[in-house]
Amino acid sequence: MLSRLPFGTQKKIIIISFVALPLLLLLTFSYYPALELIRLSFTNWDGMSPDKDWIGFRNYEEVFSNPEIFGVFKHNVAYFVVGIVQNIVAIYFAIVLNGKLKGRYFFRLLLFLPYILNGVAVAYTFGYVFDTTNGSLNFLLGKLGLGSETSWLGTESFVNYTLASIGFWRFMGFNMVIYLAALQSIPSDLYEAASIDGANNWQKFRFITLPNIYKIIELNLFLTVTGALEVFDLPFVLTNGGPAGASETFVMKIIETAFQFNNYGLASAMSVVLLISVVLVLSIQRYFLKGRG
């Protein structure tokens, strides 16, 4: 039946029917909930009652005026810091494993494997590593004579770095694989020409490698930044925000507000604020990186 129609019409039908399904799914499961979230952020809904009162910007005022809510963002700084180190290490490994190293496929696989594991499972495993009395890390340090009493997850000053280091272990391989792909796309004649001109390895890295993977660094930083802002599973499983709230993250705060304090309106407003912060931080990042690329 379709074949009798003119080619143009057939094409239109095919395009529309192919596009309609993903569009429909996108609209129902992504855009509609997002819009609903924004609508809820202007109400005082308690999560259950049928009436939702419109209260304007009061939830947003609360988010910005309550230091208890906005202050937890400073716990995310640790994840930023570790995230940047993670990217530098990833580039290093990518370059090393891009060379003619024996067993490089094995090492690539080894570094990438943690990314495949489920986040909660990883958190559980590290619970045993960082345990103060029975943990393997303290056991190892004790054997080396470095003191086996450190409370890795119970010291306010570095609990976030402990948690971020797990993120490092988990995502470094992923960053590395992306860098590796970018490195392989750089034509080798560039390096050959540079060698003929007498460039050393550092010069080759600075003037050939870096400019070529600039876009990819940007992408990886984007992933790191959003990851750092939205970190949730590690502190939720390992410390439950403790000790005394020192490792609570913004997303945990949102969940607590919604499901423990029954304030879905405020929690929605917090989610919208998180969304805006991500966009904001990324725009700043883009602004600074743009000039050099």
Added chain:
Amino acid sequence: MKKAVSLLLVSILMLTMLAACGKDSKDDPKPADTGKETTEKTTTPEETTAGGEELKGKVVFLTNRTDMVGKEYKEYKERFEEKYPGVTIEFEGILDYEKNSKIRIATGKFPDVMLIGPGIPNSDFPKYFAPLDDIQFTGDISFKTLKAFENKMYGVSSGSSTVGIVYNKKAFEKAGITAVPKTLDEFYAAAQKLKDAGIVPLASNFKDKWPLDAWIYDVPTMIGGVSDHQNKRADSDAPYTLDGVYGQSWSILRTLYEKGLLEKDVNSTNWENSKKDVAQGKFGMYLLGNWVINQVIENGAASEDVGFFPFPSDNSGTVKAPLNPDWFYAVNKDGNVAAAKAFVKWMIEESGFEDFAGLIPTLKDKESKLAQLAEFNGYNPQYIEAGPPNDTATAIANQAQIDQGRVVQEFVLSKDPQSILDKYNKLWANAKKNVVK
């Protein structure tokens, strides 16, 4: 013409897709729909022939015990359906009950028998649930007034629990403790003896927050002798004071922490492992509800090695114990009400669920089969029954975003506990101004 054909085609495509999307959601309300019909059928004869009605239809029970689905529940189903041949009972287990059941209730379509916890304000009950006053129990039941609104009961407690010290008798023997402590000083002394014997005296599971609930809800009840301290907070601008019930209760925990009578590092505790450690005698005691007894036994302790005694909160020598309700059964007012009520009655009187779950029976004159509860009662504790929660106090706490578990953590860890209390009292007072107008 061509345009019309393509338009038609596209709209047919869209329609079939929509139909495919709608199928699942159409299937869902079916049980509730049929449930409605059957209630109409069953309630009419009930009015005419009081008592001897035929119960019919399907009853769905949304349960939190996913571990019992397909096992104990299968047997419950057989026994119940034998007694009421017209009724089919179905068990649906969900995890994270409090959160997920709320979502189900919010959609307006939810199973016939639900469990309700503290999450739903009593004033909302008539919107969702049927009053249960007309269920004829064989004896007096506990917590009649707790889930009630305007003199109608909407929830029947599935069992009660109390809070005290669950201890490993072998560990006590090893430390040379011959009699269980009856006063607070004796308790500290016993804990010290355990510590000297190389046993962690009290497993607080500090990190996980929820095991600290006993210090928030139950120890203050024992200290004050009344259970309404959480509600009383609503009348005060500074509910958390050092010499008040909370300050006293948390100071006991702080003292234990300072003397090193809790885990070596309280910020790195592991709940699942602690059960094994208590079972093996590496840890001496828990301050938790009696529900934990069965879990310690499951983790390898012999039942006769696990004991249970009331926590001595002061030096008076008389011990008190709170009586707390577990989940409450509630019946969907738009569901199969008559059959659902029969099921609730059966669960309380005949199922044997409370012995399986390690709870104190809801029927006041029914004896528990648990040996540990018998030991506990042997110390003659004065039971203090929990009262209905106060919506105002909860509303203030939610508005102030006070997570009391975290307050306890800060109180214990801080160098200056008074400053922590001051901080939260200030939050409380501010929120109270907004809530109580």
